Amino acid sequence: MKIAVLPGDGIGPEIVAQAVKVLNALNIGIEMEEAPIGGAGYEAAGDPLPEATLALAKSSDAVLLGAVGDWKYDKLERHLRPERGLLRIRKELNLFANLRPALLYPELASASTLKPEVVAGLDIMIVRELTGDIYFGQPRGISTLENGEREGINTMRYSESEIRRIAHVAFGIAMKRNKKVCSVDKANVLETTELWRQVMIEVAKEYPEVELSHMYVDNAAMQLIRAPKQFDVMVTGNIFGDILSDEASMLTGSIGMLPSASLDQNNKGMYEPSHGSAPDIAGKDIANPLATILSAAMMLRYSFNDEANATRIENAVKKALAEGYRTADIYTDGCRKVGCAAMGDAVVAAL
Ligand code: NAD
Ligand code: IPM
Ligand code: MN
Numbered sequence: 001m002k003i004a005v006l007p008g009d010g011i012g013p014e015i016v017a018q019a020v021k022v023l024n025a026l027n028i029g030i031e032m033e034e035a036p037i038g039g040a041g042y043e044a045a046g047d048p049l050p051e052a053t054l055a056l057a058k059s060s061d062a063v064l065l066g067a068v069g070d071w072k073y074d075k076l077e078r079h080l081r082p083e084r085g086l087l088r089i090r091k092e093l094n095l096f097a098n099l100r101p102a103l104l105y106p107e108l109a110s111a112s113t114l115k116p117e118v119v120a121g122l123d124i125m126i127v128r129e130l131t132g133d134i135y136f137g138q139p140r141g142i143s144t145l146e147n148g149e150r151e152g153i154n155t156m157r158y159s160e161s162e163i164r165r166i167a168h169v170a171f172g173i174a175m176k177r178n179k180k181v182c183s184v185d186k187a188n189v190l191e192t193t194e195l196w197r198q199v200m201i202e203v204a205k206e207y208p209e210v211e212l213s214h215m216y217v218d219n220a221a222m223q224l225i226r227a228p229k230q231f232d233v234m235v236t237g238n239i240f241g242d243i244l245s246d247e248a249s250m251l252t253g254s255i256g257m258l259p260s261a262s263l264d265q266n267n268k269g270m271y272e273p274s275h276g277s278a279p280d281i282a283g284k285d286i287a288n289p290l291a292t293i294l295s296a297a298m299m300l301r302y303s304f305n306d307e308a309n310a311t312r313i314e315n316a317v318k319k320a321l322a323e324g325y326r327t328a329d330i331y332t333d334g335c336r337k338v339g340c341a342a343m344g345d346a347v348v349a350a351l
Contacts, residue, residue: 001304002031004060006053009039009082010277011287011340012066018289018344019064019296022316025348026309033060037089038068038082038277048085054092057270062303063093064296065272070279082277091131093270095262096162097169098130098241099298100274102228102248102258107321111253111330114225119251124231125177126248127170128241130262132162133192135238156192158237163196165265167203170235174210180232182213184220184240196237217244224248245274254329256288259295261302269303271295285339288327290317293347312351319350 005020007013023030035053036044044050048068057063068082078084089095104112104122112119137155145151167183174181183200185193197214204212215223217240223230224244228251236244249258258274273291281287294317301310325346326335338346 001029001062002033002060003299004053004056004063005032005034006037006057006063006065007034007040008037008066008068008277009070010067010279010282012038012040012068012277014282014285014340015273015287015289015292016064016066018340018347019292021344022293022313022347022351023296025351026312028306028309032064037065038085039070039073041085042073042076042080042082046080048080048082049088049092054089057089057093062268062299063089063270064292064299065270066292067273067275067277069277070282087135089270090262091136093268094131094264095270096129096131096265097166097263098128099173099261099263099302100126100128100241100245100248100258101298102126102245102252104252105257105318105321107318108253108257108330110332111326112251114228114251119228122228122251124228124248124251125173125233126241126245127166127173127233127235128245129158129162129166129235129237130241131238132158133238156190156239158192158196160195160199163199164203166235167200168206169263170233171203171207171210174233175207178232179210180213181210182215182220182231182234184215184217184234184236184244186217186240187214188216193237200235220244221247224251249274254288256291256327256329257294259291259293259298261295261298263302267302269299271299271303285341286328287340288329289340289344290327290347293317293344313347316347316350320346323350 007016102124109116134156137157187194187197249255255275263269297310297313300306
């Protein structure tokens with residue numbers, strides 16, 4: 001098993017170091033090679049996705065990524081910005097299926113900003129399409145109109161086959177869970193998502209045991225806060241999934257708790273926390289590394305078919321939380337406040 005380790009920017013190197021520590025502690029012979037991406041790629045090779053990094057990712061069995069981005073790059077031309085490196089590696093590796101599980105660890109019920117009874121037992125799988133939608137549609141750009149004013153354009157688009165394959169992923173996952181899929185769209189206004197809804201209904205016929213429902217994205221955003229436990233699997237497009245998964249993260253206590261897996265057709269994948277590079281707290285050893293550590297667990301489960309060690313990591317996280325270890329973002333009175341590295345150590349000790 002060889003994995004490409006791409007720490008990226010901001011808190012990326014700090015949190016990835018903890019996941020690497022945990023993987024090494026398992027002692028299962030994972031070979032790792034590191035390469036720069038995002039702002040770090042730009043600094044090293046003038047490219048947010050250097051050729052060598054892409055080649056390494058392609059030749060590895062899986063990719064572990066921290067996060068990319070820093071405000072200091074916001075003035076660069078768009079194709080040189082860190083975020084473009086992330087979007088490109090997702091596209092190059094054909095990672096169309098982004099799984100973002102919003103799971104509440106019982107110990108963190110009081111860390112959520114919602115009432116404990118609203119979130120207790122929460123276990124939602126958000127399936128976000130990751131290589132289409134307004135993120136990649138053409139035409140795009142900022143141009144100048146004849147009257148001299150500027151116009152910004154992005155194009156929301158999905159082909160039928162793109163919708164079909166993410167639908168199969170969502171229904172397949174639902175079959176292993178509570179057999180409920182809620183497809184989130186804006187079919188009352190946007191044709192792209194009208195097609196999305198049609199294709200979801202067609203694919204659902206192949207999964208008669210799964211109950212499919214539909215919800216407009218504005219209502220879904222509200223329902224996630226009102227009664228989040230009504231959801232089992234949520235499937236949605238790239239932009240709605242980006243927003244709803246950040247929203248859902250707060251149900252679990254913190255964005256620092258939400259891992260992700262981005263998979264291709266053959267479960268080759270890239271694993272990264274759902275949050276960003278958090279430049280506001282970078283370099284202070286206070287970031288929560290658990291989303292990244294839990295992403296490493298997802299890597300073992302989905303890319304290496306190693307359910308036993310994936311569960312070992314998740315149980316170690318549970319144990320560290322039960323022992324009271326908390327980074328600042330999930331801290332509540334009476335717990336043991338620790339930094340990023342100490343939280344990694346607590347998970348390793350719990351292993
Ligand atoms: P962000 O997710 O980086 O941070 C949002 C807030 O959450 C901040 O207050 C941050 O301190 C906090 N936070 C995030 N992760 C945390 C953690 N592990 N522990 C504790 N607190 C944490 O989002 P942003 O501030 O909007 O974006 C910052 C940069 O990250 C931007 O350049 C953005 O483009 C980039 N970004 C990258 C990714 C990615 O690499 N997948 C995802 C989102 C944003
Ligand atoms: C995420 C991030 C990225 C996205 C950005 C940094 C390109 O917000 O992984 O959720 O929008 O997909
Ligand atoms: Mn996001």
